[in-house]
Amino acid sequence: MQKITTAAQMRNMDRIAMHGVYAMAPVVLMENAGHAVAERAGAWLDGWDGKDVVLFCGKGNNGGDGFVIARHILAAGARVYVYVLGKEEDYSDEARQHLHTLQQLADEETCLLLSAPQSDADWQLLQKRLLASSVVIDAMLGTGFHGSLRQPLASIVAEVNAAAAAGAVTVIAVDMPTGVNSDTGAVSNGDDDEDGPLFADMTVTFGALKRGLVLYPGRACAGHVEVDPIGMPGPLLMQLEENPAYLLQESDIAEIVVPRSPDSHKGTHGTIAIVTGSSQMAGAALMAAHGAVRSGAGKVFLRVPGATAPYCIGVQPEIMVRGVGTGDHFTAADADEIIAESKNWSVLAMGPGLGRDAETKEFLLKVLAAVTCPVVLDADALNLLAGEKALIASRGSRIIMTPHLAEFSRISGLSMAEIKADPIAAARQFASEWKVNLVLKGAPTLIVSAKTGNVYVNSTGNAGMACGGMGDVLTGMIAAMIAHQGMSDLCSAACAGVYLHGAAGDACRKDHGPYGFTPMETADVLPQVLASLEEDLALPILQQPLIGGK
Numbered sequence: 001m002q003k004i005t006t007a008a009q010m011r012n013m014d015r016i017a018m019h020g021v022y023a024m025a026p027v028v029l030m031e032n033a034g035h036a037v038a039e040r041a042g043a044w045l046d047g048w049d050g051k052d053v054v055l056f057c058g059k060g061n062n063g064g065d066g067f068v069i070a071r072h073i074l075a076a077g078a079r080v081y082v083y084v085l086g087k088e089e090d091y092s093d094e095a096r097q098h099l100h101t102l103q104q105l106a107d108e109e110t111c112l113l114l115s116a117p118q119s120d121a122d123w124q125l126l127q128k129r130l131l132a133s134s135v136v137i138d139a140m141l142g143t144g145f146h147g148s149l150r151q152p153l154a155s156i157v158a159e160v161n162a163a164a165a166a167g168a169v170t171v172i173a174v175d176m177p178t179g180v181n182s183d184t185g186a187v188s189n190g191d192d193d194e195d196g197p198l199f200a201d202m203t204v205t206f207g208a209l210k211r212g213l214v215l216y217p218g219r220a221c222a223g224h225v226e227v228d229p230i231g232m233p234g235p236l237l238m239q240l241e242e243n244p245a246y247l248l249q250e251s252d253i254a255e256i257v258v259p260r261s262p263d264s265h266k267g268t269h270g271t272i273a274i275v276t277g278s279s280q281m282a283g284a285a286l287m288a289a290h291g292a293v294r295s296g297a298g299k300v301f302l303r304v305p306g307a308t309a310p311y312c313i314g315v316q317p318e319i320m321v322r323g324v325g326t327g328d329h330f331t332a333a334d335a336d337e338i339i340a341e342s343k344n345w346s347v348l349a350m351g352p353g354l355g356r357d358a359e360t361k362e363f364l365l366k367v368l369a370a371v372t373c374p375v376v377l378d379a380d381a382l383n384l385l386a387g388e389k390a391l392i393a394s395r396g397s398r399i400i401m402t403p404h405l406a407e408f409s410r411i412s413g414l415s416m417a418e419i420k421a422d423p424i425a426a427a428r429q430f431a432s433e434w435k436v437n438l439v440l441k442g443a444p445t446l447i448v449s450a451k452t453g454n455v456y457v458n459s460t461g462n463a464g465m466a467c468g469g470m471g472d473v474l475t476g477m478i479a480a481m482i483a484h485q486g487m488s489d490l491c492s493a494a495c496a497g498v499y500l501h502g503a504a505g506d507a508c509r510k511d512h513g514p515y516g517f518t519p520m521e522t523a524d525v526l527p528q529v530l531a532s533l534e535e536d537l538a539l540p541i542l543q544q545p546l547i548g549g550k
C-alpha cells in the first residue's frame with residue numbers, strides 16, 4: 001500500500017534520517033534524491049545521451065536536488081542549461097556544496113550556468129532555449145511552496161507550459177510540480193493561466209507520495225508519478241504517522257477480495273436487500289440492485305414503496321422485487337415489515353431515489369434503530385439523516401455512508417470551500433464524530449475507516465463517470481462486497497467497491513470513449529474487472545482447474 005504524506009510528515013522523516021539515530025549526512029540524501037530523478041527520468045525518456053535540457057533550480061533544497069541532477073545527466077551525455085534562481089548565500093550547506101561541484105563542471109559547450117532572466121533579451125533567449133530543447137527539468141519549488149507563485153517563477157512556469165503546449169518539450173518535475181501545494185493539491189492562482197502551476201509529464205517524488213499529487217487539481221499537474229525511497233532507512237518509510245493516508249492500488253484490492261471457494265453456493269455470497277426508491281425515481285433503485293447483481297451477490301432483494309413496484313417488477317429477472325405498503329414513498333407504517341425481513345439479510349442498503357418526504361425520514365429512523373445487519377446509506381437517506389449524528393453513532397461503526405461532495409456538505413455543515421481546502425481532514429473528522437465508515441465520493445473518492453481513522457484515496461475512475469446513477473450502482477456494489485465476501489471489516493468492503501467501480505468506469509472509457517457510457521454498462525463490465533483481478537491472485541492449489549485451463 002502506498003503511503004501518502006504531508007510536507008510536515010516528510011520534513012519530520014528527513015529530520016530523523018539526518019539528525020536522529022541514522023545520522024545520514026544531508027548532502028547524501030540530496031545526492032540520492034537528484035540521482036533518483038536522473039535515473040528514473042532517464043529510463044522514462046530512453047536515456048539522456050544527446051538531449052538538450054533546460055533545468056530550473058529554485059533557491060531552496062528543491063533547487064539543490066537540481067544541481068545533483070545536472071551533474072548526473074551531464075555524465076550521461078546531455079547538454080544542460082542550468083538556471084540558478086537563488087543567490088549562493090541563500091542555499092543550505094548541502095545545496096551550496098552541490099552547486100560548487102557543478103560550477104567546476106560548467107563550460108560553454110555542455111553545461112551553461114545562468115542566473116535568473118531579467119532583461120527582455122534574457123526572456124527571449126529563455127524562450128528560444130526552451131523551444132530548441134527536448135526536456136525541461138523543474139527543480140524550482142517542492143514541498144516548500146505555498147500561496148501563489150511570485151516572480152520570476154510565475155513567468156518561467158508560464159513559458160515552460162507554453163513550450164510544452166507547443167509540443168516542444170517533455171517536462172520532468174522534481175518532488176512536486178512547481179505551484180502545487182503538497183498538502184492540499186491546491187494550485188497557484190487557481191485557474192489563472194498566467195500564474196498557474198507547472199504541468200509536468202512526469203514527477204519523481206521522494207520518500208512517499210504527497211497529498212498534492214493525488215488530490216485535484218494538483219494531481220492533474222503531476223503526469224506519470226514515480227516514488228523513490230532515496231535511501232531513507234526502511235523503518236522510517238514504514239513507520240505509521242499519526243494520521244495515515246494511503247493510495248488504493250490493485251494489489252491492495254487483490255488482497256481484500258478473496259477468490260470464491262469452488263464449492264460455494266448462493267447462500268455463501270450473501271442476501272443483499274436494497275430498500276429504496278419512490279415513484280419518481282424507480283431507476284435509482286434498479287441501478288443499485290443491478291450493481292449488487294453484477295458484483296456477484298448471492299441473492300438480491302429489492303423492496304420499494306407499493307406504488308413504485310409496478311415500475312420495477314419484471315425489469316430484471318435476477319432481482320426479487322416486492323412493494324411495501326401502498327404509497328409512492330416509504331412511511332413509518334412500512335418499517336415493521338422491513339425490520340421483520342431484515343433478520344434474513346446480510347446487508348441493507350437504503351437511499352438511491354428514496355425521496356425526501358418527512359414521512360420517509362420517520363421510516364428511516366425506525367428501521368435504523370431496529371436492524372442489526374450492516375447498513376449502507378446513500379443519497380436521500382443521507383439528506384434525511386443530516387441531523388441524526390447520535391443515532392448513527394450508536395450503531396457502533398456498522399454503517400457505511402456514501403455522500404458526494406454536496407451531500408457531505410449538507411450533513412457535515414461544512415461549506416464546499418472548507419471541504420476542498422482539506423478533504424482528507426474533513427472526511428477523517430466526520431468519520432470520527434459520527435462513528436461511521438465514510439465514502440466521500442468525488443475525484444478522487446476518499447474512504448475512511450471508522451475503526452482506525454485511516455484514509456484511503458482511490459486511484460481509479462474518470463470524468464466519464466460524472467453522470468446520474470453512477471453512485472447508485474456503487475451503493476449496490478459496496479453492499480454486495482460486504483455480503484458475499486463475508487467481510488467483517490466494512491471499510492475493506494467499501495475500499496473494494498470503490499476501487500472496482502472506478503476500474504469498471506476505466507474499462508468503459510477504454511471500450512466506449514471518454515464519456516457517454518452508462519451506469520448500467522459500468523456495472524456490466526464488473527465481471528471482466530473481477531477476472532483481471534483474479535489473474536493477480538495466487539489461487540490456492542485446490543482452486544486451480546484440474547483439467548485444461550491456463
Ligand SMILES: NC(=O)C1=CN([C@@H]2O[C@H](COP(=O)(O)OP(=O)(O)OC[C@H]3O[C@@H](n4cnc5c(N)ncnc54)[C@H](O)[C@@H]3O)[C@@H](O)[C@H]2O)[C@@H](O)CC1
Nearest residue numbers: 014030033060061062141142143144145146148149150175
Ligand atoms: N533533507 C531534506 O529536507 C531533503 C529535501 N529535499 C528537497 O527539498 C525540497 C524541500 O526544500 P525546501 O524546504 O527548501 O523547499 P523548496 O525548495 O520547495 O522551496 C523553498 C523556497 O520556496 C520559496 N517559496 C515558497 N512559496 C513560494 C511562492 N509562492 N513563490 C515563490 N517562491 C516561494 C521559499 O521562499 C523558499 O525559498 C523537497 O521538495 C525536495 O525536493 C531532497 O533534497 C531530499 C532531502
Ligand SMILES: Nc1ncnc2c1ncn2[C@@H]1O[C@H](COP(=O)(O)OP(=O)(O)O)[C@@H](O)[C@H]1O
Nearest residue numbers: 404442443461462463465466468469470471472
Ligand atoms: N471526475 C470523476 N473522476 C472519477 N470518478 C468520478 C468522477 N465524477 C464522478 N465520479 C464517480 O461517479 C460516482 C457518482 O456518484 P453520485 O454523484 O452519487 O451519482 P448519482 O447520485 O447520480 O448516482 C461516484 O462514485 C464518483 O466518485
Ligand SMILES: [K+]
Nearest residue numbers: 138141174176
Ligand atoms: K519542482
